Amino acid sequence: MSEHIIDINNLVKHFGDNAVIDGISLSVSKGEVVVLIGPSGCGKSTLLRCLNGLEPIQGGTVTLHGEPVIHGDKSLYKVRQKIGMVFQSYDLFPHLTVLKNIMLSPIKVQKRDKAEVEAKARELLERVGLSDKADSYPSELSGGQKQRVAICRSLIMDPEIMLLDEITAALDPEMVHEVLNVVLDLAKNGTTMMIVTHEMAFAEAVADRVIFMDGGVIVEEGAPSEFFRNPKTERAQRFLKTFTYTK
Amino acid sequence: MQGIEVLFMGNNMLRLLSGLWVTIRISLISIGFSLILGTLLGAVMTSKNPVVKAVCRVYLEIVRIMPQLVWLFVVFFGVTKLTGLNLGGETSAVIVFTIWGAAEMGDLVRGAFLAIPRHQFESSLSLGLSKTQMYVFIIFPQAIRGLIPNVINLSTRMIKTTALVSLIGVTEVLKVGKQIIDANRFEYPNAAIWVYAAIFFMYFLICFPLSMASRALTKKQQGGE
Ligand SMILES: Nc1ncnc2c1ncn2[C@@H]1O[C@H](COP(=O)(O)OP(=O)(O)O)[C@@H](O)[C@H]1O
Ligand SMILES: [Mg+2]
Numbered sequence: 001m002s003e004h005i006i007d008i009n010n011l012v013k014h015f016g017d018n019a020v021i022d023g024i025s026l027s028v029s030k031g032e033v034v035v036l037i038g039p040s041g042c043g044k045s046t047l048l049r050c051l052n053g054l055e056p057i058q059g060g061t062v063t064l065h066g067e068p069v070i071h072g073d074k075s076l077y078k079v080r081q082k083i084g085m086v087f088q089s090y091d092l093f094p095h096l097t098v099l100k101n102i103m104l105s106p107i108k109v110q111k112r113d114k115a116e117v118e119a120k121a122r123e124l125l126e127r128v129g130l131s132d133k134a135d136s137y138p139s140e141l142s143g144g145q146k147q148r149v150a151i152c153r154s155l156i157m158d159p160e161i162m163l164l165d166e167i168t169a170a171l172d173p174e175m176v177h178e179v180l181n182v183v184l185d186l187a188k189n190g191t192t193m194m195i196v197t198h199e200m201a202f203a204e205a206v207a208d209r210v211i212f213m214d215g216g217v218i219v220e221e222g223a224p225s226e227f228f229r230n231p232k233t234e235r236a237q238r239f240l241k242t243f244t245y246t247k
Numbered sequence: 248m249q250g251i252e253v254l255f256m257g258n259n260m261l262r263l264l265s266g267l268w269v270t271i272r273i274s275l276i277s278i279g280f281s282l283i284l285g286t287l288l289g290a291v292m293t294s295k296n297p298v299v300k301a302v303c304r305v306y307l308e309i310v311r312i313m314p315q316l317v318w319l320f321v322v323f324f325g326v327t328k329l330t331g332l333n334l335g336g337e338t339s340a341v342i343v344f345t346i347w348g349a350a351e352m353g354d355l356v357r358g359a360f361l362a363i364p365r366h367q368f369e370s371s372l373s374l375g376l377s378k379t380q381m382y383v384f385i386i387f388p389q390a391i392r393g394l395i396p397n398v399i400n401l402s403t404r405m406i407k408t409t410a411l412v413s414l415i416g417v418t419e420v421l422k423v424g425k426q427i428i429d430a431n432r433f434e435y436p437n438a439a440i441w442v443y444a445a446i447f448f449m450y451f452l453i454c455f456p457l458s459m460a461s462r463a464l465t466k467k468q469q470g471g472e
Binding site: 049052054077078080081083084085087089091093094095104105108109110150153154157 | 364366367369370371372373374375376377380384385388389392
C-alpha cells in the first residue's frame with residue numbers, strides 16, 4: 001500500500017440532532033483521485049469541510065500525513081497550507097487582481113520570495129490558459145475562468161491534496177469543459193485529489209476510486225469502471241438512474 | 248438698496264463664516280466620535296449572542312424613532328434638570344449627534360460585514376491565512392470599500408441636521424444668518440434671500456464634494472465588481 005495522505009477514521013459530524021456524517025472511514029493515497037458522489041444533502045461538502053478543519057467534528061479522527069486535523073487548533077494553519085480547497089461558488093477575492101489573488105497566501109502565509117511566487121503564479125496561469133488575465137479583476141472573468149484561477153490559487157501552495165467541491169456546478173454548460181480539463185490534467189500529473197461532482201462522465205474519466213455516500217455513510221465504493229457499469233447496491237443503482245435521461 | 252450689500256456690511260461675512268465654523272466643528276467632532284464608536288458598535292452588532300444583538304437593535308431603533316430635535320431637547324434641558332449639570336448647547340449637540348451617528352454607523356458597519364459572503368472567510372482560512380491576516384487582507388478591505396460611500400452619505404446627513412442646534416441656543420451659521428436678517432429688516436427688507444442664498448452656498452460647498460465622492464466611489468465599485 002502506498003503512502004496515505006489523508007486518513008479518516010470513523011468520522012462523525014452532527015448539525016444539532018442531524019447526524020450528517022455517521023461514521024465514515026476512508027484513506028486517500030498519494031497520487032490517488034477519489035471521487036465522492038451521492039444525492040444532494042448527503043454530506044459531501046460537510047465531509048470535505050471536516051478534512052481541513054472548517055467544521056468541528058463530534059467523533060472520530062482526521063489526519064493528514066499522520067498529523068491530526070483539529071478544528072480551532074493552532075496547528076490548523078499549517079495543515080491548511082497542505083490542503084487546497086476549491087468551492088462551488090466563485091470565491092476569488094474581488095478586491096485583488098488575478099495575480100494578487102494567487103500570490104497572497106504564498107507570500108503572507110508561507111513567506112516565500114515574491115519574485116519566485118510571481119514566476120510560479122504566471123506559470124500556473126499559463127498552464128490553465130489564462131496568462132492574459134493576470135492583471136484582471138475577478139469581476140472581469142467568466143465563471144469558468146474564475147474557477148481556473150481558484151485552482152491556481154490553491155496549487156501555488158504546493159498542497160499535498162486538493163479538495164474540489166462541485167467546482168463546475170454553478171457554471172454555464174459551455175464552461176464546464178474548460179474547468180474539468182484542467183482537473184483531468186492535474187490528475188494525469190499525479191495530483192492527489194478528492195472531488196465532489198455531479199458530472200458522471202467526468203467522474204468516470206478522472207477517478208481512481210469512486211465513493212458513493214448516502215445517509216451519512218459510505219454505501220458503496222469501487223473502481224469507476226466497476227461502479228458505473230455495475231453498481232452493487234440498490235441505492236447506488238437508483239442514484240445513477242437519476243442521471244440517465246429516459247422518456 | 249440691494250440686499251446683497253448686507254452680506255458684505257461690517258463683519259457680517261465673518262460672522263457667517265464663524266457660524267459655519269461652529270456647524271463644521273460640531274459635525275466633525277460628532278462624525279469623528281461616531282466613526283470610532285460606530286465601528287466598535289458594528290463589531291459588537293455582528294455578534295451571534297442573541298441578547299447582545301437585541302440590545303443593539305433596541306438602541307438603534309430608539310435612536311431612529313425619536314427625531315433628533317427631541318434628543319437635543321432631552322439632553323440639553325433634561326440633563327440639566329436632572330443633574331443640575333449645565334452641559335452647554337454645543338456639548339449637548341455633540342453628544343446627541345454622536346449617539347445618533349454611532350447608531351447609524353454601527354448599522355452600516357454591521358451591514359458591510361454581513362454583506363461579505365461566507366466563502367470569503369472560508370477561502371481565506373483554507374489558504375492557511377490566520378484570522379488576523381484574513382481580516383487585514385481580505386475582509387476589512389472589502390468591508391471598507393462597501394462602507395465609504397455610505398459613511399459619506401451619513402456625514403452629509405449629519406452636517407445638514409446640525410442646523411437644528413440653533414434651537415438649543417447654539418449660534419451656528421443659520422442662527423447667525425437670522426440675526427443678520429433681523430438686524431437689517433427695515434433697511435434691507437430683501438436681505439433674507441441673499442443671506443439664505445449665501446448659507447445655501449456654504450452648505451453646498453461642503454456637502455456637494457462629499458456626495459460627488461460618494462457617487463464616484465459607488466459607481467467605481469459597481470463597475471469594478
Ligand atoms: N451549517 C450548517 N448548519 C446546519 N445544517 C447544515 C449546515 N451545513 C450543512 N447542513 C446540513 O447537512 C446536510 C449535508 O449538507 P452538505 O454537506 O452541504 O450536503 P451535500 O454537499 O452532499 O449536498 C444537509 O442536510 C444540510 O442541510
Ligand atoms: Mg455540497
